[in-house]
Amino acid sequence: MATRPPRTARLSREAIVNAALTFLDREGWDALTINALANQLGTKGPSLYNHVHSLDDLRRSVRMRVVGDIIEMLNTVGQGRTPDDAVMVMAGAYRSYAHHHPGRYSAFTRMPLGGDDPEFTAATHDAAAPVISVLSTYGLTEESAFYAALEFWSAMHGFVLLEMTGVMTGIDTDAVFSDMVMRLAAGMRHR
Structure with missing residues (x-):
């Protein structure tokens, strides 16, 4: 038993x-x-149930905490760095978070980000703010920086998923990751 x-x-x-x-x-x-x-x-x-109303309430609280943790992490690692260095350390921190906290990462990425919950929708948009801030230093307009942040997140998320599902076995993923992030940063400079 x-x-x-x-x-x-x-x-x-x-x-x-x-x-x-x-x-x-x-x-x-x-x-x-x-x-x-x-x-x-x-x-x-x-x-x-004396503290959470339902499983949905618990999951929403967990997701809000994860979004907050990611925002704090990205703000912290990107502060006081050159744009290229900030992009590299933010990307590395995002990747590291996903690998060290796979369940939390899944909570952040697998369910619809927003929907009919205005507070959660706002929180997910806030998660992009640290990246948008750094990308703006490349001389991008606010709108261009927002779309560049979506590109950045798409690249990070795609890479992390490929790593976590074993697709990249036998590849020097650190080198590929660094090259990808530097190409993203170079693209920002040329916009």
Whole structure:
């Protein structure tokens, strides 16, 4: 018979969201249920409903936290750098985040980004702000920088997915990644 983890001292919404983030990286998005998370926390599912309204509410909170973490990370690593260096370190940080937090990354990218939730839609647009800020330093207009940020994200996301699904086995992915990011940066200079 499986043993149950020790009961946590006190549940709170923040503790539940933090536990869900850890759970995601270990088990994945599809495995995240109220009962599975409650079991991890050493309690029963109904206890979590004192702090989260539903599984959708929990997943939305997790996604909002992930978006916030990504924004903070990109802002932090890009500060005070030359444009090319900022693009390179932001791309590397994004890639590293995806590899170190695969469940969180999945929460960020796999479900529709926005929809009928204005707060979440705004948060996902804010996630592009650090990249837009750096790309603007290449002399791009605000609109051009926005579209360039979409290109940047598309390239990063595509590369990360190819890596994570094993498509790039046997390839020096670090070298390919660096070359791709530098080509993106060079393209920004020539716009």
